[in-house]
Amino acid sequence: MTRVMDALPARKTLPRLDESLLTHLPPFSRLERRQIRTILDQATSRRYEVGVAVFSEGHPAERFYMLLDGYVRVVRITPTGEQVTALHIPAGQLLGIAKAIGRTTYPATAITATDSIALSWPTRLWDTFVSEYEGFATETYNTLGHRVGEMNTRIVELATQQVEQRVANALLRLINQTGRKVEGGIEIDFPITRQDLSELTATTLHTVSRLLSGWEKQGLVESRRKRIKVCDPHALVVLSQS
Amino acid sequence: MTRVMDALPARKTLPRLDESLLTHLPPFSRLERRQIRTILDQATSRRYEVGVAVFSEGHPAERFYMLLDGYVRVVRITPTGEQVTALHIPAGQLLGIAKAIGRTTYPATAITATDSIALSWPTRLWDTFVSEYEGFATETYNTLGHRVGEMNTRIVELATQQVEQRVANALLRLINQTGRKVEGGIEIDFPITRQDLSELTATTLHTVSRLLSGWEKQGLVESRRKRIKVCDPHALVVLSQS
DNA sequence: CTGCGATTTTGCTCTGGCGCAAACTCCTGA
DNA sequence: TCAGGAGTTTGCGCCAGAGCAAAATCGCAG
Known part of the structure; x- marks a missing residue:
């Protein structure tokens, strides 16, 4: 809606991403510099302005993301057009990890709550990440577990x-x-x-x-x-x- | 509550479990007879009467389960004692798979909705199952994905x-x-x-x-x-x- | 066959919070 | 600097559904 001028050229791959972007983030923290280099070289970096959909419910899960800066709301939209926010995701977390739970489409829509920056990788790399990079799978499933816990809490709250x-x-x-x-x-x-x-x-x-x-x-x-x-x-x- | 007489001697390991119990179930369907034999030999089989807790929220996740017969309700209990049912699990599915999402305690209580039979294994075998048995991890995460989807649906329903x-x-x-x-x-x-x-x-x-x-x-x-x-x-x- | 506890039904009252409407206020872009 | 729109506040009426109470059933244990 706002500032359409900026939205158009938003996609760009920065010349060279610095390793320090990832070294402190749990899914990557146990990796060697060399591995992180490889991961970064395969990544696409992109800036999203506030209010933009990073990915949309039902679409094929072609990429997965690491939010480097900003906040993202994960929402579902009902047939009648109402929105329900399922989660808030802060910088430093993975999102769009449909592949981790055996899905080929995104189960919800992710909308930026602020201007944000995220790396992303094609989903076909997922299996490589899981098998090659120590701690990646574990950390991913921890994140997932945490989110499941949150969802559970929401259900109980809504219900009672x-x-x-x-x-x-x-x-x-x-x-x-x-x-x-x-x-x-x-x-x-x-x-x-x-x-x-x-x-x-x-x-x-x-x-x-x-x-x-x-x-x-x-x-x-x-x-x-x-x-x-x-x-x-x-x-x-x-x-x-x- | 009812029929306490039966509840006491409920735990028993059957002499020898038949391979056909597992061969058709997704998490195990790609395995060889020999592998299934090993899995069964490590399993404890137990019958639970209706209304009994298979495991309880907050307790250490010492075992994971495969429901062979019956139905189980997964519930959470609020501080004020109200129960909220999160899921129903039919025979043929895994439950108590806290380990899959990086948890060391059960996030909810599982209560039998009918007399039921389940196999269970100590959680320490989880990693072995995941790494040794082809398809086990994939199927598990599919199940998980399905449950996440259901939880999402519940949230949207409750909300709207x-x-x-x-x-x-x-x-x-x-x-x-x-x-x-x-x-x-x-x-x-x-x-x-x-x-x-x-x-x-x-x-x-x-x-x-x-x-x-x-x-x-x-x-x-x-x-x-x-x-x-x-x-x-x-x-x-x-x-x-x- | 009987009695009792568990389950279900139904009436009545009361209220949290939604829907509608309108006014207000604060930014933002021009 | 100003206009317009996005975001916020507030009043009012109403009703879905909870809470309470009691009666009616059902089905099992003995």
């Missing part, structure tokens, strides 16, 4: 908690995963609208707005447009459990 | 659908996965209470009861105690989508 608790939980999770310490609290590190939060908690933007207004009056949070700062996490924890 | 649609969907899924064709319709192949259905759809047994009563009047379903027969699946599909 009130809206207020779900929103409180969502905020807590967001500041845990992607929070940045700032003057007077912890702020969510990327722009997030009431609408986004409502898609994350299965409610409406109106209800989210009401809740945030209420909490702001009580000094639990502060918010401006697309920005939310949590000032009293503990109070939210209490709310989320009652 | 009305209770009536969720219950209709749940019934349809149950008859698809575990339905048995009978006179005048398809019956769910194991005893299931209104309570069970409500835990599967995040509602109350009262609401489920009302819905079933209504549907029964319209001839869509027939039900007795712990038994539900779907007479007009197509009508349910329509309901589940509107």
Whole structure:
């Protein structure tokens, strides 16, 4: 939508990627410099602006990705056009790893929540990565396990908690995963609208707005447009459990 | 609770398990007779009566299982004691495969929905299975992928659908996965209470009861105690989508 | 065959939170 | 600097479905 000018020439392979990009990331941390070099040489680097789909639900899983910078929302879109956010993925994690669970198409759509940078590889390299690179498979499945755990938690939350608790939980999770310490609290590190939060908690933007207004009056949070700062996490924890 | 007499001596290793038990099951179908023999010789076979926990959430994942006969419900229990059913697993599938996703404890509790029989192996054999037995890893991850897909679907349903649609969907899924064709319709192949259905759809047994009563009047379903027969699946599909 | 506990049905009330509508406010791009 | 649109707030009415209560059934154990 915005800044179409930039969107067009977005794809580009940088001249030479530095090894340090990957050496600290779990899936690659046990590899030798030489192996990382090979991996990087096979990678495509690309910048995605905010709001762009990295890949889309149902499409053939042609590539898998490592998010180097930014945040990505993984969403599913219902037949009636509603969006449901399944996960938030921070920089440093793999995404689009359909191949790892025996799928040939992406099970969900990945949309950037900020301008982002990701490496990607053709899916045909997946098996090589798994077999050649020590720790890659293990770390990948750990990530997967973590996500399964999160999905499970979401199900339980949706099934048993009130809206207020779900929103409180969502905020807590967001500041845990992607929070940045700032003057007077912890702020969510990327722009997030009431609408986004409502898609994350299965409610409406109106209800989210009401809740945030209420909490702001009580000094639990502060918010401006697309920005939310949590000032009293503990109070939210209490709310989320009652 | 019931029939404690039977519960006590339940564990037993049968003298010699027949290879045909496993040869048709996907995770093992590509193996040679000799390999299957080895696998069976390492297995413990056990019968579980209905309502018994095969393993419990949070406990160390000491064994993994292959359900040979029966049905198992995978549930999570909230701090307040409510149960939420995450999945139903039919005979022929692996369960308790925490190790596959890098976990050392079970993420949920597995409860038998009928009397059941399962083989199990100590988790330390997992890596051997994955590396030695062709197709085992692939099939396992396919299963996992399938379950992730189901979980995703549940999230979307919980987030966007009305209770009536969720219950209709749940019934349809149950008859698809575990339905048995009978006179005048398809019956769910194991005893299931209104309570069970409500835990599967995040509602109350009262609401489920009302819905079933209504549907029964319209001839869509027939039900007795712990038994539900779907007479007009197509009508349910329509309901589940509107 | 009987009694009892488990399961199911049904009525009534109450409310969380959605839907609708409208006003407001803050950025952004020109 | 200003206009317009995206994002946010707030009020109001309503209703799906939960909670509570009680009665009605069913089917198994003894």
